[in-house]
Amino acid sequence: MFIPISKLLISDRAGDTPVARISGEDRSFADLTAEIAHLCLHIRSRGVNQVVLATKSSYAFVCGMLAAFQTDCRIIVPPNALPGMLTHFVKMECPLMSDICDIGDDNQIVIDGKSGVEPTFKELDPDQCYLDFYTSGSTGQPKRVPKSLAQIENELIVLDQIFGAKLNGAATLGTVSHQHIFGLYFKCLLPLCEGRVFFPEIFEIWEELLAAAPPRSCFVSSPAHLTRIPPFDPLPHEERTPVIFTAGGPLPFEAAQDASVKFGTLPTEIFGSTETGGVAHRQQKDPRTPFTPLxxxxxxxxxxxxxxxxxxxxxxxxxxxTNDIVELLEDGSFILAGRANQFVKIEGKRISLIEVEKYLIQSDYVRDAAVFILKEDRATLVAVVELSAPGWQRHQEIGGFRLNRILRRELSPYLENAALPRRWRFVGRLPINAQGKRQQASLDELFASEEGAD
Structure with a gap:
């Protein structure tokens, strides 16, 4: 039964209901409430009205979030828990709540899983509870996006109405972080409200996720992870997952079909952003399957x-x-045509960066690619290429310069000369964050010097 977050701690949910599976053992709803009560005591002793919440474990995040709301604290959710990022937010009057010890010094409330305080909770006012999400944004500077609990609950209610029947009883495992809104909603909060168990860690390796997944599971992933599913035989019919959620960017049609063959279901793509929340969804039955608004x-x-x-x-x-260019259909559904910042002008010609990447990835030598314009040189199109095994073998044989000449020749039947990248870098893997999104600053740094240039 779906219970909104604002009413969860005062609800009649059974204490033995599993909430999270940690190292093979379940934490129950009674465990959760006991740990939250303990945290509330520590927050009140600080006398603060806002906290920074950054955790390694999704379960610890849920504990910290509910405890902060119970103590009338506004929550700051940074993009990650790295020390450099936290320095933007943590101070004496705004301490860090985390399960990672010794990263907040004296300004930290440790989420340690302890209990021992008699739980006494109140119903939350959704219009008075806020999380301030921070996205890295295109400039790399954190951008604040406030969300009220009322907004969050409204979206979770809709998600339950659409997907709840399919998810009935399914345990949730994810390859993405809960520090971002998609991972938080689908990996943690939706299972919590629906009374389903979730796994609090981030599974970076598909083999480990599949080894841990119960027969009836839900996977929360990203396009970057779904394009890197290793070769394996399709799952037995009884182990096939009822739904896979993905967000954070366009999922290539080929990757959707590959996931369908291996897992027995097409991924459900969620289109949206931190600012808009979920906007639409689709399962790619063909390359022009439109997104249907929620x-x-x-x-x-x-x-x-x-x-x-x-x-x-x-x-x-x-x-x-939004920054998205779409083909809008009569029923309100739409087909993505790209992002406005994914079209550039070079030599007076309008060039689609996505199109260049698409043709690059068709090469047997290429596993993935990022094509963009260097900020300091608006006329230079560059490519960072994640090579396949044959690509690295060829790189070893002829070197990077000759390999990029080969790739340019492979592109030339499809693209005008202005759309052929001028500078190249070859990497073992494109830099991505825990949400599976490309790290543009890291991509830019690859061209900071000519050392290792190809």
């Missing part, structure tokens, strides 16, 4: 074909202009 979401486009959305999840329920 209930309560309105869509429109401007003269530049940029998508705007309006829903009860957006701040003030006003129209939010």
């Amino acid at each position: 209930p309560g979401v309105q869509t429109r486009i401007d003269t530049q074909q940029l998508l705007s959305v309006k829903s009860i999840y957006t701040d003030g329920a006003d129209w939010d202009v």
Whole structure:
């Protein structure tokens, strides 16, 4: 039964209901409430009204979030728990809540799993509880995106209405971080509200996820991870997962079909952002399968074909202009054509970066690729290429310079000369974060000097 977060701790949910599976053992709802009560005591002793919440474990995050709300604290959710990132937020009047010891010095409340305090909770006012998410943004500087618990609950209720029947009883495992809104909603909060167990760690290796997954499971992943599913035989019918959720970028059609063969189901793609929340969903039965808006979401486009959305999840329920260029269909569904910042002009010609990447990935030598314009040189198109095993073998045989000449020749039947990358870097893996999104700053750094240039 779905229980909103605001009413969860005062609900009649059975104490022995499993919440999270940690090292093969279940933490129950009674365990959760006892740990939250213990944390509430520590937060009150600090006399603060806001906290930074950054954890390694999704279960620890849930404990910290509910304890902070119970003590009337506003929550800051940084993109990650790295020391350099935390220095932007942690101070005496805004301590860090974390299960990672010794990263907040004296300004830390440790989420240690202890209990011993009699739980006494109140119903939360969803309009008075806030999480401030911070995205890295295109500039690399943290960008604040406030979300009220009312907005979050509204979205979770819709997700339960659409997917709840399919997810009935399914344990959730993820390859993405809960420090980002997609991972938090689908990996932690939706299972918590629905009374399903979730695994609190991030599974970076598919083999480890599959080894831990119960027969009836839900996977929460990203396009970057789904394009890197290793070769293995399709799962036996009784072990096939009812649903796979993915978000964070476009999922290549080939990757969707590969996942369908191996897992027995097409991934459900969620289109949205931290600012808009979930906007639409689809399962790619063919390359032009449109995205269907979630209930309560309105869509429109401007003269530049940029998508705007309006829903009860957006701040003030006003129209939010996205950076996505779409083909809008009569029923309100839409087909993504790319992002506005994925089109550049070189030598007077409009070039689609996504198109260049698409043709690069068709090469037997290429596993993945990122194509972009260097900030300091708006006329230079560059490529960072994640080579396949045959690609590395060829690289060893002829070197990087000759290999990039081969790749340019492979592109030339499809692209004009202006769309052929001028500078190249070859890497073992494209830099991505825990959410499976590319790290643009790391990509830029590869061209900071000519050392190792190809």
